Amino acid sequence: MNTQKITKNKIKGIIGRHEAEKTSLIAILQDMQNEFRYLPKEALVAVGKHLDMPLARVYEVATFYNAFSLKPRGRYLVEVCAGTACHVKGGFNLLAKLERELKIECGQTTKDGTFTLEQVRCLGCCSLAPVVRIDNDIHAYLTQDKIPRILKKYRK
Amino acid sequence: MVNLVIDGKKIQAKEGITLLEAARENGIDIPTLCSHESLEPSGACRLCSVEVTKGNRSKIVTSCIYTVEEGIKVNTESERVKKVRKLIMELLLARNPDSDVIIELAEKLGVKPQKRFLPDHDKGKCILCRLCIKTCETIVGVSAIGFSSRGATKIVGTPFDEESDVCIGCGACAYVCPTGHIQMETTGDTRTIWGRTFKMTACNVCGRYFAPEDQLKYISQKTGVPLKELSTCTSCR
Numbered sequence: 432m433n434t435q436k437i438t439k440n441k442i443k444g445i446i447g448r449h450e451a452e453k454t455s456l457i458a459i460l461q462d463m464q465n466e467f468r469y470l471p472k473e474a475l476v477a478v479g480k481h482l483d484m485p486l487a488r489v490y491e492v493a494t495f496y497n498a499f500s501l502k503p504r505g506r507y508l509v510e511v512c513a514g515t516a517c518h519v520k521g522g523f524n525l526l527a528k529l530e531r532e533l534k535i536e537c538g539q540t541t542k543d544g545t546f547t548l549e550q551v552r553c554l555g556c557c558s559l560a561p562v563v564r565i566d567n568d569i570h571a572y573l574t575q576d577k578i579p580r581i582l583k584k585y586r587k
Numbered sequence: 588m589v590n591l592v593i594d595g596k597k598i599q600a601k602e603g604i605t606l607l608e609a610a611r612e613n614g615i616d617i618p619t620l621c622s623h624e625s626l627e628p629s630g631a632c633r634l635c636s637v638e639v640t641k642g643n644r645s646k647i648v649t650s651c652i653y654t655v656e657e658g659i660k661v662n663t664e665s666e667r668v669k670k671v672r673k674l675i676m677e678l679l680l681a682r683n684p685d686s687d688v689i690i691e692l693a694e695k696l697g698v699k700p701q702k703r704f705l706p707d708h709d710k711g712k713c714i715l716c717r718l719c720i721k722t723c724e725t726i727v728g729v730s731a732i733g734f735s736s737r738g739a740t741k742i743v744g745t746p747f748d749e750e751s752d753v754c755i756g757c758g759a760c761a762y763v764c765p766t767g768h769i770q771m772e773t774t775g776d777t778r779t780i781w782g783r784t785f786k787m788t789a790c791n792v793c794g795r796y797f798a799p800e801d802q803l804k805y806i807s808q809k810t811g812v813p814l815k816e817l818s819t820c821t822s823c824r
């Protein structure tokens with residue numbers, strides 16, 4: 432998925448797909464996050480206007496959920512599971528290896544904008560531990576030595 | 588009317604009121620931090636915990652949100668209540684070691700800082716009770732502030748931590764905050780709050796700077812009273 436350019440029209444388009452009701456807030460934010468890979472400030476302002484909701488309320492929700500990011504994320508989101516099962520199976524080693532390979536720390540985005548590295552709690556597939564999710568692909572039973580090859584596939 | 592007993596005293600209370608209200612009506616004092624008579628209670632600080640006995644079962648409840656029930660016995664000073672209250676106070680002390688209000692309240696309740704709860708120094712004096720946010724939203728009506736993030740990093744502030752363009756500088760949030768977290772500085776013709784500096788209006792009779800211009804404009808807009816009439820301070824009116 433490519434990082435999309437943020438335009439007023441795109442923001443309007445996403446908002447227009449939803450009813451102007453408070454309960455649409457999270458669904459709109461999800462669509463924005465998918466489209467832009469993060470929630471730009473102007474988008475949050477526009478959502479607030481559309482739903483007749485103060486920016487402070489929109490901001491509360493946008494900062495509450497980990498699924499939303501207020502900073503631009505890279506083209507691919509690399510999520511290292513730090514849930515109990517993955518932790519016990521050495522998930523932290525995978526994180527360290529990814530940090531070395533991507534030359535960034537957890538929470539950062541590579542200079543070329545390709546990868547953002549984050550940690551998550553239990554992805555819900557503990558029997559495959561330790562796992563790393565890149566975009567929507569789960570990489571199961573992952574070991575450090577497999578990481579360079581996997582990253583190469585996405586870099587192309 | 589509902590019949591109940593609080594601290595051994597037989598009490599009749601109006602249906603739907605909270606245990607805290609019923610206790611206060613009868614001169615029984617329960618310590619609180621986050622309850623305010625003009626705002627909906629939220630049960631955030633837990634300091635108002637009391638013990639409720641129904642039949643032969645008893646439980647700890649927060650008196651500011653628990654409504655009166657027929658036949659219950661409420662104890663505001665039982666051993667169990669004292670233990671819970673002490674723990675809550677110890678945790679508050681660890682979270683906000685610099686809040687005078689909390690330090691004083693702890694002293695009053697005979698609670699000392701505990702070694703096992705490491706004090707925080709990044710939370711300011713805020714107990715995350717939401718009183719300021721509710722005041723700004725429901726009483727002032729502008730919603731300039733809110734919480735952001737969650738868990739250990741949750742804080743109160745303006746969106747993006749930037750100067751708010753809806754804030755009118757009224758200071759109601761700072762006034763209502765039970766622990767003195769919100770910084771507001773008024774010096775002569777300016778007032779600074781939430782990182783934004785407001786111009787103050789001088790009373791057109793006595794010349795005293797008494798309210799931010801933006802606040803008077805907002806009131807004028809809401810009520811239809813001309814700005815000029817609002818430019819006289821309350822003592823000169």
Ligand code: SF4
Pocket residue numbers: 712713714715716717718719720743763764765766767768769
């Ligand atoms: S700033 Fe004060 S009123 Fe607002 S949430 Fe914190 S403690 Fe409560």
Ligand code: FES
Pocket residue numbers: 512513514515516517518552553554555556557558560561562
């Ligand atoms: S702990 Fe990693 S998937 Fe559950």
Ligand code: FES
Pocket residue numbers: 618619620621622629630631632633634635636649650651652
């Ligand atoms: S006063 Fe009841 S929870 Fe704070």
